[in-house]
Amino acid sequence: MSRILIDDLPFDLTVPVAIVGGGAAGLCAALAAKEAGVAPIVFERDALPQGSTALSAGLIPAPCTAAQRAAGIADSVAAFAADIQKKAHGDADPTVLAAVTEGAAPAIDWLTERHGLAFTVIADFSYPGHSARRMHGLASRSGAELIDRLRAAAEAAEIDIVTEARVTALVAAPDGRVRGLVVTRPDGSEDRIGCDALVLACNGYGGNKDLVAEHIPALKDALYFGHPGNQGDAVLWGRALGAELRHMSGHQGHGSVAHPHGILVSWAVIMEGGFQVNVAGERFWNEASGYSEAALAVLGQPGGIAYDIFDARIAGIARQFEDFRRAEAGGAVLQAESSDELAARLSIPPQVIRATLESVADLKRRGGRDGFGRDWTGAVDLEAPYCAVKVTGALFHTQGGLAVDATARVRRPDGSLLPNLFAAGGAAVGVSGPDASGYLSGNGLLTAVVLGRIAGGEAARLARA
Template identity: 40%
Template sequence: MQSFDVVVAGAGAAGMVAALAAADQGARVALLERDLAAPTTLSVSGGLISAAGTRWQDAAGEQDSPAQFAADVHAKSGAAVDAVLLAAVTQGAAEAVDFLADVAGLPIHLHTASRWPGHSAMRLHATPAESGAELQALLREAVARQPGILLHDGVVVTGLRPQGVLTSAGEIDADAVVLATGGFGGAPELVARYCPEAARAVHVGGRHADGAGIGWAAALGAELLCMDAYQGQPHVSPHLVEGVRPRFGAALPSLGAVLVNRLGNRFVAEDIGPSELTAHLLAQPDGVAVEVWGEAAQQAALAGGPFRRAVELGAVARCADLSALAARFGLPGAALAESLAGPDRLGRRRWEPLVAPYYAAEVTGALAHTQGGVRVDADARVLRADGSAIPNLFAAGGVACGISGRGAAGYVPGNGLAQSFALGLRAGRAAARE
């Protein structure tokens, strides 16, 4: 039987940071991943991390703080977020971004190309390409440089032991276990049970997000919170292109983008927030719409890695005028003209009629990842309903409850990685102390 100080199950965002943090404290770490070649929730994301009160914000003259971050979360998700968890994430995210830069050696900058819904300050941090794939690659390089981490690929964790884990390669003994195997967005039966309004949404998150880690912790008595919470993603192509599903990014509505259905009609205030927008889109004929934006929005959106990739794949059409746009997507011209130039009757916070040339893409509602999970304390220890900690067990990322409250409306861009990195850092350090 192999023996380590810490075993981390799952080499996604939370798992890699937990492993790096534990090894940085001198622990011998086994980082277990079932398939390093498979898409992960991190690799297909925009790679944007919410963090408040950072040195990058200071350098840009952006005033922000963990308290302001927490206030923004409350404004979106109400009182449903556990107070201890909220403090751990909003206070710990800045520390996690510092760790990524100073210990993991990642080049970090503040995203300033556009303002995103739900943020009262610019607090999204990223690596140069603003791409989840790039962020994952840089973290994997950092893991490879750390001699205290042994990364096992092709190892499937199948359960927990009193001290360690059961795997497809045999038992692994450890003083502490960090669960970072992801949420349950890839398990249709669990989505239908906990998030029925998202049951029709195509899953665009990690391939192996099957909820197993949540199940193992629950079997030991872990309390589950906000299991109906999820991140909806309404800016996703309904078509596969070269084996991938292009994503256009949640910044488009804040840049003036408009959504019209098959009848050429707008149907929602597009800037309500990306996650809750998903259900409105899925309610349209065939669950699809056409998203339309202008030249300035096109140039600003190119700062995002997923959007650039969508353009490279040919998923964005450029139309010289209204008739070309209507013909390209089979939309009624009169209704389309009124939707793009007419008065706003849906309550957008900012409305400016669109003018040619137009950029557009077909979009559908997707499920990026779930946000419900096990309850944890400030050090990411897994808790029972009575508040006691399950010995030597930690959780971060999709296994742990996020800060989105209930349903889809509470999710704010960047808050998923904020939780993954903040709790991953605290879990790794606390597990090393065990």
């Protein structure tokens, strides 16, 4: 249980900067703190730092990076910010938006040049809502590789990462200053660790069914595809300390999780000209809207099930993602040499599948928007062999959280700052606004990496002062 202790008892150890959580946000915070001249300690509840980062595709959007320039891609911070704000319907937190869009390229280049993470840009397809190709990933295009490389960088920097160390309480002074924390080990023993500054990088509350039911009731029974440790500790501690909570209903869903395999299927299969049908074989929405809002669209269909329909050409593009290769290896990706064979494999009447395929082909030939609002201009026709994946919708992670200023310091409702508390990643409010439809591809790792870097550096400066 997340507790706040108000006491003046001594600590077993005192450190300048303590970081709760060993995902992308926590490890970036640790690297930045170490470079700012202090020795941070990361407390991670699992035996190996992974978090939600390991479950993601590991993609981070950023404009004007060295990798983007090398790929000949023109972009700007202003265009990136406009894309995020447009997707969020104008509701993105302006302070966080400015901080992460301006800090994205420096963060990517920093990880590449200083820590050897060889990011490249996905240049063969565009993610919905992005006006430029700015998604950066490592070779495998997987979050597992990203977290492994960040952990290796932290180890190379001789940063202490204490694993199997669950932070169960914060120790605070009456004015809200965090004096330290209580760490509980698997055997039930506890350590009291004092700190000069604390960074909360323990993600959001997606694994806490009560909080999900309170803030995102439409997904209270949905599959949760995030880390089970995301129990909302940061927002519960922050709320108890008097912090402001913002956009708590904001979240990232996904409407392309292979069922029952539980493997993410890249939205590239849709954006390159694929589409979704329900179990009756009929399209039911504008698939180009985005994969986050796809969760509710798919869950609203009979049985909460849909099929991604695409072809071998698109499968070749999606195969650059490790998750898609796993889905193929696990038998989630069905193949058919004809529309009739596709219908048989999906147990849908052949005339229905033929009609849907012909309707989409006609829309692509004519261009323009269909009745759902999807623009098919320039889309390439599907050709046999066809591919299909049975999918469902899921909640990936929450986007609401603790309000922060431009230095990632946690704010109170009156605008004042808590003395030494910082938040990054899912612990802090994101830039997606209050709705699932506000989530732009990569928003989660964007705030994890950039706010993490900011929080670590600023916490170190505060501790040194």
